[in-house]
Amino acid sequence: MNALPPLNPETIKFLQAPRRMLIDGAWVNAASGETLDVFNPATEEKIATVPAGGAADIDAAVKAARRAFDDGKWTRMAASERGKLLWKLADLIEANGPRLTEVEVLDNGMALNPAGKLAVPLAAATLRYYAGWPTKITGDVIAPDPRMPGAETLTYTRKEPIGVVGQITPWNYPLGMATMKLAPALAAGCTVVLKPAEQSPLTALILGELVQQAGIPDGVVNIVTGTGEAAGAALTAHPLVDKVAFTGSTEVGRLILKAAAGNLKKVSLELGGKSPFIIMPDADLAKAIPSAVYSSFFLQGQNCMCSSRLFVHKTIFDSVMDGMAKIASGMKIGPGLDPTTNLGPLISSEQLERVQGYVASGRDEGATLVTGGKRLPGKGYFMEPTVFAHANPKMKIVRDEIFGPVTTAQMFDTDDVDAIARLANDTDYGLVGSVWTQNVSVAHKLAARIRAGTVGINHHGPAGNNAPFGGFKQSGWGREFGKEALDLYFETKTVFANL
Numbered sequence: 001m002n003a004l005p006p007l008n009p010e011t012i013k014f015l016q017a018p019r020r021m022l023i024d025g026a027w028v029n030a031a032s033g034e035t036l037d038v039f040n041p042a043t044e045e046k047i048a049t050v051p052a053g054g055a056a057d058i059d060a061a062v063k064a065a066r067r068a069f070d071d072g073k074w075t076r077m078a079a080s081e082r083g084k085l086l087w088k089l090a091d092l093i094e095a096n097g098p099r100l101t102e103v104e105v106l107d108n109g110m111a112l113n114p115a116g117k118l119a120v121p122l123a124a125a126t127l128r129y130y131a132g133w134p135t136k137i138t139g140d141v142i143a144p145d146p147r148m149p150g151a152e153t154l155t156y157t158r159k160e161p162i163g164v165v166g167q168i169t170p171w172n173y174p175l176g177m178a179t180m181k182l183a184p185a186l187a188a189g190c191t192v193v194l195k196p197a198e199q200s201p202l203t204a205l206i207l208g209e210l211v212q213q214a215g216i217p218d219g220v221v222n223i224v225t226g227t228g229e230a231a232g233a234a235l236t237a238h239p240l241v242d243k244v245a246f247t248g249s250t251e252v253g254r255l256i257l258k259a260a261a262g263n264l265k266k267v268s269l270e271l272g273g274k275s276p277f278i279i280m281p282d283a284d285l286a287k288a289i290p291s292a293v294y295s296s297f298f299l300q301g302q303n304c305m306c307s308s309r310l311f312v313h314k315t316i317f318d319s320v321m322d323g324m325a326k327i328a329s330g331m332k333i334g335p336g337l338d339p340t341t342n343l344g345p346l347i348s349s350e351q352l353e354r355v356q357g358y359v360a361s362g363r364d365e366g367a368t369l370v371t372g373g374k375r376l377p378g379k380g381y382f383m384e385p386t387v388f389a390h391a392n393p394k395m396k397i398v399r400d401e402i403f404g405p406v407t408t409a410q411m412f413d414t415d416d417v418d419a420i421a422r423l424a425n426d427t428d429y430g431l432v433g434s435v436w437t438q439n440v441s442v443a444h445k446l447a448a449r450i451r452a453g454t455v456g457i458n459h460h461g462p463a464g465n466n467a468p469f470g471g472f473k474q475s476g477w478g479r480e481f482g483k484e485a486l487d488l489y490f491e492t493k494t495v496f497a498n499l
């Protein structure tokens, strides 16, 4: 292995300092004194410990958020001022780019490119997008209803922040997830308790430092590290929390719903996916093939949009498989900090075992292994990017979200858009889909028929932080990004005045 470039002094300083969590503007240990170890998945070495927050810490954080909401210091702040603070936070993210990038790579395993060129700049961009919203929040004036009492009346709506929000994020894209949750909530005037994933909590803690530096008042953003079972469950069950926003697995999404039932919290959920990537016979393969590889193996396939069900027309099936195998087998696997790495490690040994189990199941069920499949010897949770051909919808590798570098390809032999859409829609999920063709009619007909929150035409993945992103079916409730995410953090109040 090449020697890795030296770490930024700021990164070293951060990793050496004791890590605490942010409650009511103070950096504190868990009330229990317990901690969780944080590992670098490329080396299996411990890189930090964080407090193992539990119910008592969540209670303190929720109460702080409640006070910060109820005393109006955030909700009644001038809208332009709230926007300014969010913009300032974006500036600070950029200024701390090298440290955030390196800590993200060490903690999560992602390669330098997605961390430094995507995750960090997009985190700043998302905050800037939402920094523009506080000054543009308006209600409506509603036409008078002559059946209502009063000779002259006025009815209008107010968009009021929902209150205290609990936000729970997964390990796969930590800073991006934290900022895409925080930004719309803060823009709307809510206060927040954020629980990042236990496996990659570090950049959320840096974000906490930057929230303070930006001048966002104490208690408005609280960050509690800990496990889902302890801290996460306490947050979703807490009676003073008005809303829970969750990104993670469909399985935990169901637990969140149950826990939220106690005080009927509002809930939004961004869950799993099993996204179709449809390549029509007339597609520009010079673009479709590299994109299929990229969207299958971005973040080692540990991403909810992963193009894990490829549908390829019979006439081009073999050339697509050959092309994908060529690119995938040439990808450089290694520690994210190596600037030449394309594919970092998976997050943990459990995840690697799980994904290896799916590779075995794909073989057992009769899919053809086109490339990859193996884990790498030595330290770190590395495995090869893997493509299975001749998959069918009965196979586990086609039905389950694998959340690893494994994609499946099915062959189709029709140009009937309804038949193709039925194949694409044969899944419990509905997060993303894409169609690759030069034919605009086919493209838009399929876009209308695919049951997913985002459909790309000659593109796979989100459309930008100003366009809604989220799931149909079991991929979730509500949307991230754009105005739709902001709307999830408001209550609408109708005011009727008999003048």
Ligand code: NAP
Pocket: 168, 169, 170, 171, 172, 195, 196, 197, 198, 199, 226, 227, 228, 229, 231, 232, 233, 236, 247, 248, 249, 250, 251, 252, 253, 255, 256, 270, 271, 272, 273, 303, 304, 401, 403, 431, 471, 475, 476
């Ligand atoms: P996960 O196991 O569902 O965990 C997500 C978060 O929920 C973590 O912070 C976790 O805590 C916490 N949690 C676990 N049990 C909980 C409980 N009982 N109550 C409250 N919180 C609980 O998901 P993951 O393994 O981290 O991430 C992978 C999943 O996320 C995949 O299914 C993927 O598709 C989905 N995902 C979806 C999107 C999207 O936008 N739709 C984006 C990315 C990922 P711990 O710290 O203990 O893990």
Ligand code: MG
Pocket: none
């Ligand atoms: Mg987990």
